[in-house]
Amino acid sequence: MSATPDSTSPAIELVGIEKAYGQAPAVRHLDLTIAQGEFFSLLGPSGCGKTTTLRMMAGFEFPDAGSIRLDGHDVTEVPAHRRQVNLVFQKYELFPHMTVRRNVGYGLKVRRVPRAEIDDRVDEMLETVGVGAFADRRADQLSGGQQQRVALARALVNRPRALLLDEPLSALDVKLRKRMQLELKSIQERLGTTFVYVTHDQEEALLMSDRIGIMNDGRLLQVGTPREIYGTPADPFVADFVGELNAFEVEVRKVGGRVSGVVDGSPVDVPSSASTGKRWRIAVRPERMEVGPAGRKDALHGRVTELNYLGHTLQYSVETAVGELVVRAGAGDVEREPGSAVSIWWAADAVIDLGEATP
Amino acid sequence: MRRLARWRRVPWPSILYVGAVLLFLFAPLAIVVLFSFHSSPRMAFPFQGFSLRWYEEIFTDVEVVRAMGRSAIAAVTTGLVTAILGTLAGLGIVGLSSRTKGAVMFFAMIPMSFPALLFAIGLAVYYRELGVGFSLGATIAGQIIQSLPFVLLVISATLDRFRFSLIEAARDLGAGAFHAFRTITLPIILPAVLGSMLLAMALSADEFIVAFFTAGQDKTLPLIMYGRINIKLDPSINAIGTVLLVVTSALAFISARRTSKESL
Numbered sequence: 001m002s003a004t005p006d007s008t009s010p011a012i013e014l015v016g017i018e019k020a021y022g023q024a025p026a027v028r029h030l031d032l033t034i035a036q037g038e039f040f041s042l043l044g045p046s047g048c049g050k051t052t053t054l055r056m057m058a059g060f061e062f063p064d065a066g067s068i069r070l071d072g073h074d075v076t077e078v079p080a081h082r083r084q085v086n087l088v089f090q091k092y093e094l095f096p097h098m099t100v101r102r103n104v105g106y107g108l109k110v111r112r113v114p115r116a117e118i119d120d121r122v123d124e125m126l127e128t129v130g131v132g133a134f135a136d137r138r139a140d141q142l143s144g145g146q147q148q149r150v151a152l153a154r155a156l157v158n159r160p161r162a163l164l165l166d167e168p169l170s171a172l173d174v175k176l177r178k179r180m181q182l183e184l185k186s187i188q189e190r191l192g193t194t195f196v197y198v199t200h201d202q203e204e205a206l207l208m209s210d211r212i213g214i215m216n217d218g219r220l221l222q223v224g225t226p227r228e229i230y231g232t233p234a235d236p237f238v239a240d241f242v243g244e245l246n247a248f249e250v251e252v253r254k255v256g257g258r259v260s261g262v263v264d265g266s267p268v269d270v271p272s273s274a275s276t277g278k279r280w281r282i283a284v285r286p287e288r289m290e291v292g293p294a295g296r297k298d299a300l301h302g303r304v305t306e307l308n309y310l311g312h313t314l315q316y317s318v319e320t321a322v323g324e325l326v327v328r329a330g331a332g333d334v335e336r337e338p339g340s341a342v343s344i345w346w347a348a349d350a351v352i353d354l355g356e357a358t359p
Numbered sequence: 360m361r362r363l364a365r366w367r368r369v370p371w372p373s374i375l376y377v378g379a380v381l382l383f384l385f386a387p388l389a390i391v392v393l394f395s396f397h398s399s400p401r402m403a404f405p406f407q408g409f410s411l412r413w414y415e416e417i418f419t420d421v422e423v424v425r426a427m428g429r430s431a432i433a434a435v436t437t438g439l440v441t442a443i444l445g446t447l448a449g450l451g452i453v454g455l456s457s458r459t460k461g462a463v464m465f466f467a468m469i470p471m472s473f474p475a476l477l478f479a480i481g482l483a484v485y486y487r488e489l490g491v492g493f494s495l496g497a498t499i500a501g502q503i504i505q506s507l508p509f510v511l512l513v514i515s516a517t518l519d520r521f522r523f524s525l526i527e528a529a530r531d532l533g534a535g536a537f538h539a540f541r542t543i544t545l546p547i548i549l550p551a552v553l554g555s556m557l558l559a560m561a562l563s564a565d566e567f568i569v570a571f572f573t574a575g576q577d578k579t580l581p582l583i584m585y586g587r588i589n590i591k592l593d594p595s596i597n598a599i600g601t602v603l604l605v606v607t608s609a610l611a612f613i614s615a616r617r618t619s620k621e622s623l
Contacts, residue, residue: 060527081530093528097546106542107532158532 009072011036011162011194012057017066019052026052028218030066034162034196039188041197041205044215045241050198053215054164057196059083071161086155088165092147094139100126100150101135107158125157126150128187145176152187162194169204181208202242206230214238230285236354239283247283248322249357252276264321266298268345271353281354288350289327291316291336296343300325304338318344388604395597402594413598423583423599429495430564430580430603437502437563442556444503445510446548453518464515471508475568478505483572493575501569506559513558517551557614561607 012034019027027049034040042050055061056068059080067076075083086107095103101122108118126132129149134142139150148168155163168184169177185208188195199205205212206226213223214237222234233239240247250261252274259276260267274280294301302320309315314335316327327344336342394402398410417423452463470478482501483493491497521544529539545552567581574582580603587593 058531060531079530080527081533081535087528087531089524089528091524093522093524095525095528095543106529106534110533110538154532 009036009069010034011038011071012196013069013072014053014057015067015069017053017056017063017068019049019056019061019063025218027056027063030218030220032213032220032223034194037192037194039185039195039197039208039210041199041209041212042215043199043202043205043212043242045200048215049218050200050215051166054087054166054196054198057162058085058087058164060087084161085164086158086160088151088155088163088168090167090170092151092168092171094142094147094150094154096138096140099136099138100131100142103139103150104154104157106154111158121157122153125153128190129153129156130183144172145180148172148180152184156187156191156193160193162196163188165195165197167199168197170199170201177204184208206242214241216241231352233352236281239352239354244286244326245283245352246286246289246325246327247281247354248325249279249281250322252278252280263300266300268298268300269348269351271351273353274356279357281357283352283354284346284350285352286315286326287313287328289325289344289346291318291327291329291333292343292345294341294343296345299343299345301341301343304336304340304342307335307338316342318342320344391597391600392604394594395601397594397597400594402592402597413595416595417598417602420595422578423580423595426578426580426583427602429574429577433495433499433502433566433570433579434560434563436499437506438556438560440499440503441506441510441559442552445507445514445555446552448507448511449514449518450544452515453521453523464511467511468508470504475505479568479572482569486573493573493577495574495577495579497573497575498570498577498579499563501573502563502566505566505569506562509562510555510559513551513555514548517548521547554614554616557610561610561614564607564610565603 010033012032014030014032017027017030019025030049030053032053042053044050052061056063059075059078059082063076067074069075070083070085080087095106098106104122104125105118108121113121123132123135126135129152131142131146131149131153134146134150139147142150148171151168165184169180172180181204184195197205197208206229209226211223211225212229214221214229214235216237222229222238224232224234229238229242233242236247239245248263250263250268250270252259252270253262253267254260254276255262255267258267259270259272259274261270261274261280261282262268270280270282292299300320300322302318302325304316305319305324306317307314309331312331314329314331314333316329316336318325318327325344393406395413396409396411397406398408398412401407448467452460455463479501482497486493486497525543525547526539529543530536534542565581566579567585570579570582571585578586580599584596584599584603587596
């Protein structure tokens with residue numbers, strides 16, 4: 001229980017984790033290392049295995065193969081109540097028959113921490129998460145946002161080696177969720193605790209995380225900083241799941257001594273991995289595309305079908321030879337009315353490589 | 360005031376009908392209670408005046424006081440044992456698949472639908488074959504079997520609504536399995552456990568048939584009353600009956616309040 005925290009080891013290491021329910025694989029050969037003090041998000045659609053992975057870290061599920069290390073110690077077979085990690089549940093799971101104070105003190109009391117110390121630590125943590133005023137209310141008399149904070153306090157007060165959070169904000173309304181995202185991040189930075197955060201909300205993951213792991217179908221597809229994940233997705237699924245994407249195929253040819261993709265007769269930049277004579281799939285984010293007057297050289301040509309005003313941006317739908325593209329421009333730009341002919345182009349570093357097109 | 364206004368909206372034939380049913384149900388009880396306070400041994404109108412002589416008589420009658428003691432022991436034992444067994448059984452079946460659970464509940468409910476007379480005779484024959492003497496213990500065992508289904512029904516309905524993810528939360532915070540049960544599950548289902556225990560006590564307190572066949576010399580209160588009715592219409596049985604009525608209806612009332620208060 002009181003293993004001395006070894007700060008030179010990673011907070012959590014998963015090595016070769018396999019987990020299946022009956023015949024259905026839930027997690028397939030997963031390797032992951034999470035650093036001390038990191039805010040790490042596991043992002044993926046529902047059923048991708050992210051919650052199962054989190055529950056294996058917590059000790060509620062046990063892998064069929066592979067090992068789990070916490071601060072360098074092997075905890076693969078250690079059950080939840082003997083692991084120095086705590087979980088914030090999706091539905092909070094506050095004890096309804098206890099006051100907020102007793103809920104938060106539960107873990108310390110179980111571990112036989114002296115009464116006076118429990119009181120001090122509980123009060124301090126309730127202040128930290130901003131529910132000090134509700135300490136003597138019953139847990140079932142709180143609003144969703146307050147319950148969320150109490151659940152956080154109940155886990156953090158134990159000073160876990162890592163805090164695991166299972167979609168903790170999904171039950172809150174949008175406005176409260178946005179505020180809690182920032183607050184969670186600032187609490188994490190203040191305490192320096194390692195956070196492992198499971199979510200299906202890509203914006204949330206991008207906003208809060210130091211690093212993100214994208215999962216689909218039981219596999220960890222890419223691990224990287226939000227910038228890496230968004231800017232250079234390693235995989236078509238990642239590219240499509242995180243942010244919006246204009247994906248299309250180009251013909252790779254040598255044009256004037258340079259390897260280019262040819263669309264609609266115009267050369268466009270392609271990734272260096274593209275080989276001549278093949279069809280290649282590339283993608284560009286809507287906000288990386290530029291829209292301007294028709295007739296520009298080395299650009300795609302199209303016709304505006306829709307213009308939407310989103311306050312801070314203008315969003316165009318443009319019909320082109322490669323299909324309909326979504327383009328975003330600053331709200332101060334010249335507005336191009338539906339029906340007008342336009343050119344679309346982008347910088348070389350905006351191109352996301354999706355690999356050779358499958359015929 | 361508001362309640363009164365709502366009453367006014369009920370059509371009078373309904374009030375009349377419900378009134379008649381209540382009268383039919385409660386008139387015999389009312390007569391027993393009334394005559395337990397009668398100053399004369401005559402159990403007939405006109406009523407001649409109030410007195411507590413019959414209460415004085417039963418509380419100084421060794422036979423009655425002893426029977427009260429036995430009935431109290433039987434009620435408390437039956438209540439405690441069925442509450443513990445019912446809770447364990449409920450916890451045992453709550454995690455089962457709905458099909459297995461249905462089958463288990465079906466068999467567990469048999470004692471409830473089985474004719475009490477047949478059950479009691481069977482029990483008596485069984486005790487004789489086993490060489491177990493007729494006694495208060497033999498009666499209590501029978502009453503436990505009879506009241507267990509009621510207790511299990513209440514507790515299993517409560518456990519069906521219990522969020523077992525709360526246990527996961529407790530385990531996550533470092534609680535062992537038993538500690539989590541003691542600090543989370545038990546306090547949350549306790550109102551239902553106590554309520555069903557009181558129900559079992561009430562069932563035991565005025566249970567007659569099983570006691571009649573298996574109690575032997577250890578006569579419980581209902582058996583004493585039956586004996587006295589047989590010999591002559593002894594007015595003291597009105598007092599015994601009233602005591603029994605007060606005890607059982609108090610238990611049933613508290614039981615109902617306990618189980619309905621539990622609304623998690």
